[in-house]
Amino acid sequence: MDSRPDRGLALSNRQDLDKAERDARSREILIWQRYGPVLYRLRLLFFAVVTLAVAYVFSLIYLTALSFYPGTGVIRPYGPTERPVQAAVEECRRIGPVSDHGLGYWWVCRISVEREGGQGAEAVVGGSIANPGQIGKVVTLKEACHDPDGTECGYGKSVPRVLELLYGCFQIFGRTVGAFFLVVAALYLFRAFVGAPTYFLLLDKWREVKGWPGVRRVGATVTVRRGEDMTLSGRGEIDSLLWQLDDPVQLERPAGFDYAAEQARFAALVADVGARFGCVCTVDAGMNVQDASYLGQLEIPASATATETEIFVRVSNFGGLALLGAERPGVYDDEETRILIAYADWRKVLEVLTNHGYVVLLEDALSRPYDGTSDALRRAYPTYPATWFTRYFDHL
Numbered sequence: 310m311d312s313r314p315d316r317g318l319a320l321s322n323r324q325d326l327d328k329a330e331r332d333a334r335s336r337e338i339l340i341w342q343r344y345g346p347v348l349y350r351l352r353l354l355f356f357a358v359v360t361l362a363v364a365y366v367f368s369l370i371y372l373t374a375l376s377f378y379p380g381t382g383v384i385r386p387y388g389p390t391e392r393p394v395q396a397a398v399e400e401c402r403r404i405g406p407v408s409d410h411g412l413g414y415w416w417v418c419r420i421s422v423e424r425e426g427g428q429g430a431e432a433v434v435g436g437s438i439a440n441p442g443q444i445g446k447v448v449t450l451k452e453a454c455h456d457p458d459g460t461e462c463g464y465g466k467s468v469p470r471v472l473e474l475l476y477g478c479f480q481i482f483g484r485t486v487g488a489f490f491l492v493v494a495a496l497y498l499f500r501a502f503v504g505a506p507t508y509f510l511l512l513d514k515w516r517e518v519k520g521w522p523g524v525r526r527v528g529a530t531v532t533v534r535r536g537e538d539m540t541l542s543g544r545g546e547i548d549s550l551l552w553q554l555d556d557p558v559q560l561e562r563p564a565g566f567d568y569a570a571e572q573a574r575f576a577a578l579v580a581d582v583g584a585r586f587g588c589v590c591t592v593d594a595g596m597n598v599q600d601a602s603y604l605g606q607l608e609i610p611a612s613a614t615a616t617e618t619e620i621f622v623r624v625s626n627f628g629g630l631a632l633l634g635a636e637r638p639g640v641y642d643d644e645e646t647r648i649l650i651a652y653a654d655w656r657k658v659l660e661v662l663t664n665h666g667y668v669v670l671l672e673d674a675l676s677r678p679y680d681g682t683s684d685a686l687r688r689a690y691p692t693y694p695a696t697w698f699t700r701y702f703d704h705l
Contacts, residue, residue, distance in 0.1 A: 341505035353501035357494045364490035371483040373411030375476075376436040381453040381465040384477040394452040396420040396432075396464065398443040404435075416440045420464070422452065434464050507546055513553065547674040551697050554628040555681040560689075560705055561602055562626040571604055575624055578665045579607050582622070585657045588613035601704045602626055608637075609658075615651035620658060624667065625701040631667035632675070632702050633658060639698075643673040672698065 341349050381391055398418050405414035418439035422430040439448065454462040468476075500508045556563050575594060583590050586609050594605025602625060609620040623632040635641050635649040647655075662669050675698035679686060686695050689705065699705070 337505050337509075346504055349505065350501040353497045357497035357501070360490055360494040360497060364487060364494065367483075367490065368487060369407065369411050371411070371487070372409065373413060374479065375483075376410040376413075376415060378468075378472075378476050379436065379438055379466040380468040380473060380476065381451050381463040382476075383453040383463065384473050385470065389453045389455055391451045391453045391467075393449055394464075395423045395447050396439075396450050397423070397447050398439045398445070401439065401441045401444060410435055418443075420450075422450075422464070424452075424459070428459070430459060430462070432462065432464055438465055504546065507549065509553075547670065550628075550668070551674075551701070552681060554630070555683065555700070556627075557682040557684065560683060560686055560700075561600065563628075566626060571624075571626070574665055575605050575607075578622070578624070578661065578667070581661045581665070582607060582609060582658065585661055586613040586654075599704075602700060603702045609654075614654050616649060616654070618649045620650055620654060622658065622662065623702050627701050629667045630701050631662050631669050632672065632698075633662070633669055634672055638672065638702065641672075643671045646671060675702065 340352075344352060383389060383391060385391075398420055401416050401418040403414055404410060404417055406412060408415065410417075415435060416437045416439065417433060417435045418441075419431065419433050420439060422432055424430065434450075438450070450464045451467055452462050452464055454460075503511065554563075562568070572595070579590050579592055588610055591608040591610070592605065593607075598605055604624045604626050606621055606623040609622075611617045611619045614620055619636050621632075621634055621637055623638060625631070632638065633646075635646045641649060659669060676696055679695040679697055679700050681697075681700060683700070686700060686705075689695070690699070
């Protein structure tokens with residue numbers, strides 16, 4: 310029997326999952342860019358608080374449902390044996406509307422249990438198994454003790470086997486859902502602590518240690534707002550991103566690169582930038598860009614900017630990286646670039662790039678020598694070392 314169709318279906322499903330995860334990561338990182346580290350973390354803290362609040366409400370509903378169950382809590386035949394006992398109801402008190410029994414008002418009563426052989430025990434039963442109308446009376450209950458000495462016992466009424474099984478299934482369901490809420494809240498808190506780029510890097514490293522497949526080549530943006538400036542996140546986060554996108558074999562474009570789709574996205578970017586600045590951008594792309602790791606470059610004319618400084622955006626073939634700078638690559642460092650480009654122009658360019666899902670970088674992070682995974686790139690530059698700019702934004 311030929312299993313190739315099954316393998317093909319599995320591969321297709323895996324590719325669909327990878328695409329879905331890449332899209333999810335891209336959306337999350339775009340949020341990181343749009344809000345910045347502080348607001349992004351506050352947003353996740355808010356989600357964590359909401360998740361814990363939902364978990365608390367669910368726990369109250371869960372406890373309320375359990376409190377309606379009149380049995381001992383034993384699921385036959387897996388628990389201890391139940392036996393009938395006589396219990397005298399001594400006193401009762403009402404608890405509620407919110408308690409460890411959930412929502413509503415419940416009677417919690419102290420009982421005195423008479424066992425065979427004249428032994429006695431004191432216990433407290435909840436869930437309205439006993440009530441004030443039974444004070445001073447003797448009632449018949451079921452007892453299930455988890456230890457030979459009879460010190461850890463549960464008390465309740467006789468219930469059908471089907472109800473016991475439903476009770477057990479509901480307990481499993483409730484604990485699973487509760488654990489799920491706690492895990493989600495913990496993930497929100499962890500992501501708030503480390504930030505989105507570092508979180509995905511740690512996730513991939515953990516998958517590598519476990520030998521699980523991961524999604525490495527994903528776009529991520531690290532542009533944030535601080536005060537009255539637009540700047541970038543820490544160098545460590547940028548370096549992590551560059552390493553994630555690196556490919557030891559594919560130098561010009563990553564495997565699975567959709568040239569037509571990326572050209573269409575770049576054309577839409579050019580149109581939107583021109584519309585925002587009220588100008589016609591100079592474009593270098595298509596057949597003019599050959600043997601390169603970047604897709605194209607647009608230039609906003611100096612006459613359309615507030616400081617009369619030409620602004621360029623060069624788009625890489627990898628991960629939607631976009632290099633933003635003044636005049637042309639290699640002329641100014643980041644500090645000079647921030648001075649030359651007006652804040653209003655920063656905002657317009659960054660907003661358009663973000664809307665199109667691009668990853669915004671400045672040049673300083675790319676100027677250091679390339680120390681990635683591609684020996685082929687190192688061999689191609691024997692005289693002087695390649696840089697990360699070469700890796701993603703240059704002719705090869």
